[in-house]
Amino acid sequence: MEERVQISMLLDLYGELLTSKQKDIMNFYFNEDLSLSEISEINHTSRQAIYDIIKRCQKLLLDYDSKLKLLEKEKFILExxxxxxxxxxxxxxxxxxxxxxxxxxxxxxxxxxx
Amino acid sequence: MEERVQISMLLDLYGELLTSKQKDIMNFYFNEDLSLSEISEINHTSRQAIYDIIKRCQKLLLDYDSKLKLLEKEKFILExxxxxxxxxxxxxxxxxxxxxxxxxxxxxxxxxxx
Structure with missing residues (x-):
């Protein structure tokens, strides 16, 4: 699966475990396709800070899914x-x-x- | 639902998000029905320390479920x-x-x- 699609699906499953600021930034980037620069303007912060938050949240989402495996369960139920x-x-x-x-x-x- | 049963079900759903030590203690208490004293002997620690871990983990599990609502989803699918x-x-x-x-x-x- 394309990484972007995978992260977007993980965001649906585990987004509530992120802070509301983290969730907004991830939604802007993965679902609304905004650029790092656009998101950094909205948040009045640097492009690098947004990049770091995105990378950290990606790791968090993958980590939650490696433990709870909800994505695998969702695919299984779909089948x-x-x-x-x-x-x-x-x-x-x-x-x-x-x-x-x-x-x-x-x-x-x-x-x-x- | 009886609190004990509820926590045992939450442990099935979110146990992987606890540390292995936390999970063991929660399993001893909620699934194997060991007393606080018995668990404290196994862990070479005080009864109070075990009680604190159990209370903290209970809060963690309830907190995860208030966000992901997997227990509600599981009941819905069962229906x-x-x-x-x-x-x-x-x-x-x-x-x-x-x-x-x-x-x-x-x-x-x-x-x-x-």
Whole structure:
């Protein structure tokens, strides 16, 4: 997975464990695609300070995920969901066929009454 | 939920965020039901030190969960699972009925051939 996408997903999962300032800076950089210079202007600080915060937070997020593994769990559940949906669609097709059989049964009952 | 049960569940969810010593002490107390005195003997420390660690870790676990809300998510998924299982069981019963209808259809075909 592209690192940028991965960090953005980790931010969704663990963002609440960062301070609100850290979370804002990470959101600006990874979700709103602002440059380091733009973020440093917003925060009235240096480009280097923003760079350091981003690097530190990236490490924090990766560290949380190496322990709680929520990203892996999320991907696993996504696979399960796809699998269940495929199985349910196939079941749906079968049930439609069975409904047709019900119609045949109705016809049969008419035949019996002849 | 009983506090003891709640902390034990939080320990499953966030235990990896504690140090291995903290996790061991919490497991002894909340999952293996050892007394403070027993744990303090194992750790060659005072009963008060163990009590302080347990209280601090309890606060840490509750703090993590107030931010990530994994316990709430876990309960929600458990409800979804129960709901899906109930719906699938009901669907299963309907399909069995439809299978019986297939038998009737076979009989019908025999009748037609008389």
């Amino acid at each position: 399960l969901k796809k699998d269940m949906e495929t199985k349910l669609d196939s079941l749906k097709n079968e049930i439609i066929i069975d409904k047709k059989i019900k119609v045949i049964e109705d016809i049969k009952s008419i035949i019996k009454n002849i | 979804l699972k129960k709901d899906m299982e109930t719906k699938l069981d009901s669907l299963k019963n309907e399909i069995i009925i439809d299978k019986k209808i297939k038998v009737i259809e076979d009989i019908k075909s025999i009748i037609k051939n008389i």
